[in-house]
Amino acid sequence: xxxxxxxxxxxxxxxxxxxxxxxxxxxxxxxxxxxxxxxxxxxxxxxxxxxxxxxxxxxxxxxxxxxxxxxxxxxxxxxxxxxxxxxxxxxxxxxxxxxxxxxxxxxxxxxxxxxxxxxxxxxxxxxxxxxxxxxxxxxxxxxxxxxxxxxxxxxxxxxxxxxxxxxxxxxxxxxxxxxxxxxxxxxxxxxxxxxxxxxxxxxxxxxxxxxxxxxxxxxxxxxxxxxxxxxxxxxxxxxxxxxxxxxxxxxxxxxxxxxxxxxxxxxxxxxxxxxxxxxxxxxxxxxxxxxxxxxxxxxxxxxxxxxxxxxxxxxxxxxxxxxxxxxxxxxxxxxxx
Amino acid sequence: xxxxxxxxxxxxxxxxxxxxxxxxxxxxxxxxxxxxxxxxxxxxxxxxxxxxxxxxxxxxxxxxxxxxxxxxxxxxxxxxxxxxxxxxxxxxxxxxxxxxxxxxxxxxxxxxxxxxxxxxxxxxxxxxxxxxxxxxxxxxxxxxxxxxxxxxxxxxxxxxxxxxxxxxxxxxxxxxxxxxxxxxxxxxxxxxxxxxxxxxxxxxxxxxxxxxxxxxxxxxxxxxxxxxxxxxxxxxxxxxxxxxxxxxxxxxxxxxxxxxxxxxxxxxxxxxxxxxxxxxxxxxxxxxxxxxxxxxxxxxxxxxxxxxxxxxxxxx
Numbered sequence: 001x002x003x004x005x006x007x008x009x010x011x012x013x014x015x016x017x018x019x020x021x022x023x024x025x026x027x028x029x030x031x032x033x034x035x036x037x038x039x040x041x042x043x044x045x046x047x048x049x050x051x052x053x054x055x056x057x058x059x060x061x062x063x064x065x066x067x068x069x070x071x072x073x074x075x076x077x078x079x080x081x082x083x084x085x086x087x088x089x090x091x092x093x094x095x096x097x098x099x100x101x102x103x104x105x106x107x108x109x110x111x112x113x114x115x116x117x118x119x120x121x122x123x124x125x126x127x128x129x130x131x132x133x134x135x136x137x138x139x140x141x142x143x144x145x146x147x148x149x150x151x152x153x154x155x156x157x158x159x160x161x162x163x164x165x166x167x168x169x170x171x172x173x174x175x176x177x178x179x180x181x182x183x184x185x186x187x188x189x190x191x192x193x194x195x196x197x198x199x200x201x202x203x204x205x206x207x208x209x210x211x212x213x214x215x216x217x218x219x220x221x222x223x224x225x226x227x228x229x230x231x232x233x234x235x236x237x238x239x240x241x242x243x244x245x246x247x248x249x250x251x252x253x254x255x256x257x258x259x260x261x262x263x264x265x266x267x268x269x270x271x272x273x274x275x276x277x278x279x280x281x282x283x284x285x286x287x288x289x290x291x292x293x294x295x296x297x298x299x300x301x302x303x304x305x306x307x308x309x310x311x312x313x314x315x316x317x318x319x320x321x322x323x324x325x326x327x328x329x330x331x332x333x334x335x336x337x
Numbered sequence: 338x339x340x341x342x343x344x345x346x347x348x349x350x351x352x353x354x355x356x357x358x359x360x361x362x363x364x365x366x367x368x369x370x371x372x373x374x375x376x377x378x379x380x381x382x383x384x385x386x387x388x389x390x391x392x393x394x395x396x397x398x399x400x401x402x403x404x405x406x407x408x409x410x411x412x413x414x415x416x417x418x419x420x421x422x423x424x425x426x427x428x429x430x431x432x433x434x435x436x437x438x439x440x441x442x443x444x445x446x447x448x449x450x451x452x453x454x455x456x457x458x459x460x461x462x463x464x465x466x467x468x469x470x471x472x473x474x475x476x477x478x479x480x481x482x483x484x485x486x487x488x489x490x491x492x493x494x495x496x497x498x499x500x501x502x503x504x505x506x507x508x509x510x511x512x513x514x515x516x517x518x519x520x521x522x523x524x525x526x527x528x529x530x531x532x533x534x535x536x537x538x539x540x541x542x543x544x545x546x547x548x549x550x551x552x553x554x555x556x557x558x559x560x561x562x563x564x565x566x567x568x569x570x571x572x573x574x575x576x577x578x579x580x581x582x583x584x585x586x587x588x589x590x591x592x593x594x595x596x597x598x599x600x601x602x603x604x605x606x607x608x609x610x611x612x613x614x615x616x617x618x619x620x621x622x623x624x625x626x627x628x629x630x631x632x633x634x635x636x637x638x639x640x641x642x643x644x645x646x647x648x649x650x651x652x653x
Contacts, residue, residue: 235435241391242430243450243499244422253449254438332440333483 004329008322015318019311020072026310027068030303036060037084040300058084071307080308085300091308095290099312100183101171102289105212105281106274107184108205112213113274114267117220118256124221125228125259126251133225140221143214148277152211152284159207166207169286173200208285212277216270223266227259234258261332268324272317338539339365339388339426339507344401346380346387355610357383357396359563362637363644365507365556370533370540372554372571374547374586378607380563381543385509388541389426390418405506424454427500431512433492437484443495444470444480450499469498472535473528490521494528501532507539514549526553548590551575559583562608562618569643579645582619617648625649 038054055061059070074081080091124136160168171185172178178189178197186205189197231237232255240250279291290309297305329335346358357380365371373381386392388403390410403410405425410418422428430436438446447466448459455462467477473494484492493513500508510529514522530553533540544550550557551571558568559582567580578584582603589601605622608614614621620630627648635648 235430235432236438238391238393239428239430239436239496240438242389242422242428243453244419244424245449245453246419249449249453254441257440258438334439334485 011322019314022314035301037301081304083305084302091305095312098290098293104184106278108209109212109274112209113216116217120221121224124225140218144218146215148280149284155207167204171204176200208281212281227262231255231258268321271320338367340404342402345399346383347399349395353611357563361565363568365539368537370554372550372557373543374550375560379560381560382511385511385543389422424503426507427505429496429500429510429513432516433489442481451502454503473498489517510542564618567645580647581623581625
């Protein structure tokens with residue numbers, strides 16, 4: 001088990017250069033873009049002196065390399081700095097206010113995409129090369145081409161406006177807001193045993209999760225199908241059949257578990273895609289998460305907040321992929337020993 | 338006990354129909370070891386799988402009957418045949434390295450097989466599983482090992498433990514030693530012999546290795562191009578092989594006691610089953626081929642309990 005610890009330590013160390021490279025990119029790109037936070041705040045008509053004093057306040061008058069290294073220095077001490085606009089709140093607070101909403105939506109979309117992908121992929125893989133298989137393969141390409149805002153609006157119209165069974169925007173009925181612990185309303189409401197709030201949070205979560213999950217499920221359909229086909233052709237499945245094991249056990253206990261190994265890698269990669277897809281979904285469903293927030297702050301050239309958000313995203317994705325590797329070791333004994 | 342009558346199995350490939358098993362009849366008695374020998378593509382493995390109705394697609398069992406104590410296995414429903422698989426007839430596959438689920442402890446795979454067929458409690462099944470492991474020469478502390486922690490020979494022992502777990506009437510072993518080294522091969526053969534005398538099951542052993550087959554079997558079937566060329570007691574085959582193919586096969590066995598150390602082989606190639614030759618399957622390579630062999634298929638003749646498919650004996 002020492003090797004697992006060493007492995008995790010190595011992975012954690014590798015995250016540092018990854019984040020630094022990414023951060024440098026964002027730092028440069030934000031400054032190449034025309035405009036700066038001062039202009040965005042007070043407009044083009046402000047006097048030279050006002051602009052100058054504000055630039056000094058924000059440290060934007062210093063040479064670029066100095067700004068860069070000061071930022072890195074603070075970052076290494078765990079300080080993401082303060083926002084460059086409106087009240088100059090600490091970036092970490094700004095992020096923490098919105099990140100849980102995005103996480104909740106991402107996990108919702110993740111679950112939906114996995115369930116849909118597993119279901120369609122399994123249906124296709126168990127009876128390959130037939131009409132059902134062809135239908136599932138068309139499904140996988142079709143959903144992948146869907147545009148999130150469009151499919152989101154169709155869902156809103158059908159389920160929210162026409163059938164009136166689900167809310168079309170927001171995270172929860174504001175009168176039912178649970179006490180904040182993790183910031184994930186579904187979790188918080190369960191932790192405080194506030195069941196009406198839980199039901200409300202889930203109802204608000206359904207449409208955005210399905211919109212996001214549906215689009216990303218197509219990738220899993222194809223992957224589950226091909227992975228399952230490969231496992232089903234292996235000797236040990238034939239050996240299972242020759243032992244007269246029930247089909248249900250062969251499929252779920254032996255085939256799917258083995259087929260899951262390559263799918264797991266994809267899950268880690270998809271999570272990053274989900275975070276990106278969540279931006280569009282949040283906009284469509286007025287979801288108060290990172291998506292709308294980040295778009296806004298990019299427009300205002302709020303350098304520190306944008307940089308901080310990217311760092312945060314990168315760390316989060318690295319954490320997820322580390323988690324995937326640990327789950328790998330848990331499922332596959334050949335890695336564990 | 339098991340009787341195969343006029344079994345024909347086809348693979349419907351894109352390039353055409355391949356008749357992998359052609360009108361084969363043979364029987365296996367109680368506690369008898371029957372060996373099936375032939376080169377790759379002779380249909381011997383397909384025959385083995387056909388008994389359990391597990392011929393892989395695009396293969397289909399075209400015609401014939403497979404009677405287990407009088408019950409036709411080909412007439413059973415999918416549920417009924419599934420109750421026979423592993424219970425009355427079990428199978429040991431060729432490659433033990435790939436025949437076990439890599440993600441599951443070997444003991445649990447053994448347990449799973451027992452529980453699938455027998456209505457017994459978990460503790461009882463576990464005791465039984467441990468006893469089985471010991472019966473095939475695996476220590477009980479290997480119960481919680483994963484397949485990759487065991488050697489090839491040990492894995493094949495596990496496969497054999499699974500195959501005998503439910504006191505089957507017949508065990509089909511498809512090339513059970515081919516993937517193993519010579520020393521381990523010998524141990525596995527000994528294990529089979531020992532189990533046969535202890536448990537009294539019948540064994541159908543399939544191999545391309547005629548010396549192995551002759552060593553272990555009571556009766557031997559020789560297959561070529563999907564057809565059963567000869568089916569006789571082993572000592573008869575050694576003493577007086579009837580079919581020219583069997584004769585050539587025996588000549589090709591290396592013998593370290595002979596001075597001539599060159600490797601003997603049968604000239605020519607195995608038949609192309611997409612375009613099988615007219616008449617006897619073996620005639621293009623047969624040193625004793627006659628005119629009739631090129632035109633008509635030989636009938637199967639029974640002479641003193643020996644079955645042979647060859648024109649040489651048609652009038653005798």
